[in-house]
Amino acid sequence: MTRAIISFDTELSAGLYQRGADARANFESSILGRCRDGDYGVHFQMDMLERFDLTGVYFVDPMPALVYGPEIIDAIVAPIVRRGHEVQLHIHTEWLAFARFNPVGRLTGRNIGDFPLAAQKKLVALARDILVGAGAPRPTAFRAGNFGANDDTLRALAALGFRHDSSFNGAYQGRGCDITLDAGNLGMRDHQGICEVPVSGLMDRASRFRPAQLCAMSEEEMRDALDHSAASGAIQFSAFSHSFELLSRDRQVPNRLAITRMEALCRAVADDARVTSGGFATLPAPPARPRRIQVAAPKPLRTLRRIVEQGVGYLAHEVRYLRDLIYVTVNSSRWGKIAGGVLLAVA
Template identity: 35%
Template sequence: MSNQHTLNVLFTIDTELWPHSPSWREDRLCDDYARDIQGTTASGDFGIGYQLDTFREHGLKAVFFVESLFASVTGIEHLQQTCRQIIEAGQEVQLHLHPEWVEHGSAPEIAGKGKFLWQFPREEQEVLLRVALENLGRCGVTSPNAFRAGNYGADNDTIRALHDLGIVFDSSYNYPFLGTQCGIETEKWLLQPEDLFGVREVPISFFSDYPGHYRHMQLCACSAAEMEGLLMEAWRRGCHCIVIVSHSFELIRRNRRPAVPNPLVIDRFQKLCRFLTAHGDKFRTVHFSELPERLPTDLGAGIAEPLKSTLGSTAVRLLQQSLNRLK
């Protein structure tokens, strides 16, 4: 491998909230915003503020896919605050959409409901995308060029609708979730960016952790050793990019009342950031706005199989997560 090769890393944060508080309509999601976006706990905040500070400390770039449909239900204030915080930190806001908000009245003209965009016809998907885009526009995000469906629930009609709306990149394809959550259909698995209906599909990276089983590269789903090893393998293979997934609430245990920090995932996050910084000669974190709209057509050439983790790093993850559940 040439020493000149640098692997693009898209460190993506799905930034979203969901109404768990009984009075969420009356208080306009204040408690849910504090928990899911700001990661508020008695020990401090571990949400987007913590993530943004950590990225800045390490000189890394990140992409925040910000769910914006909720603002049609409870008002624009929390969305404006979220976008402003991300933009002022020098990071990128892109489009994210959870259609579950339809049942709460985010788009009155749509009667159906569902967790996945593929449960809606193409025309209704486009309506939802337009509403979400308009909400981001009201927050100063006027030209997003990338999208990720909530729950990875896009299908081929979603991609066509994105093309009609001028969105250049989609990052909803998640191979381990095909047939259950993700409805994008392709002739073969996507390992690197490829053109789909005029949109560049940038797949979420995944790997084989044991024969016949695949796992996506999400912070709470992989050990630090797994992620570091997979990044090195991708660099050695000459991959164009790796897409890592996390969430605004991933560093806390939000199912606890009140929420508490999740030390295991916080440690993974810190280790991954340190690793990317220490190996800046091999990896560069990027925003979608830095990727050329017309990527080379042979990005996947010679990359026929998914990445593979080592037995040792996977065993470490299984042990860590088993112990973490006991805490």
């Protein structure tokens, strides 16, 4: 059986903090997914998962506790644990730039992979302790913010007793993800003393990997990627989203396209007899000689259908964001004013 791991990077926004958002406003936007039409964050996601009798994995980032205090992490963790979904560890090291206490002195960086091994151990250990202090079971799996991990990250995790990492995303290779694995192999395998569970996906062009993310894949692509994993005998199919991903980019309205995609993914997992739902806590270990799981080949018409769907969805759900972008374009240059005027006329 293939284990379908539907995970959510559950995080407050450092960008909102920089723009002056207090703890409550950041929590409501980033965690509750609150907009004028209601809440579309973690509670909405759990409601949908439970409607299909599925279990989700929430990779919770405890680093904002260094800025807002630990109570805000308690508020994130408690309902997830209470409803029986899995809490694992996530880290966005961007928060160190604003922290009242920096456990690694003056070191800062966008990704945990930007830090030396000893500092990575300190950061992971601190984040783990904050998460456990918030009421989560001791985490056994980790995902780096921005997928920005390297081999030292895996060494740090192994030294601290973690069993799984899910920071390897082929779409981020060369863009922060510096784990030295073959992006053409989606199979679980041991690396640097820990079991790496790559983000699943498929090739949408001959040389471009498309990750199994709600905002990145069409329903068709997600179903095809799931089917490919199950048909290939993969131990896992790993799809991911964010706690705020069911909102429009400006977070003012729900993104109906993303919501429809999540529902379709849940239904596909629930209806496939080859697939089970769950997290990392009971994930089988890879065999001593793990099987290579080749990435599914591209299908040009499928890619074209998704591009069209994304374009229509963008116009339907991101008009306000588009108008803001046009405003910047109009005021940036003479040619921008001309182009922007044309865009405004049709937007």
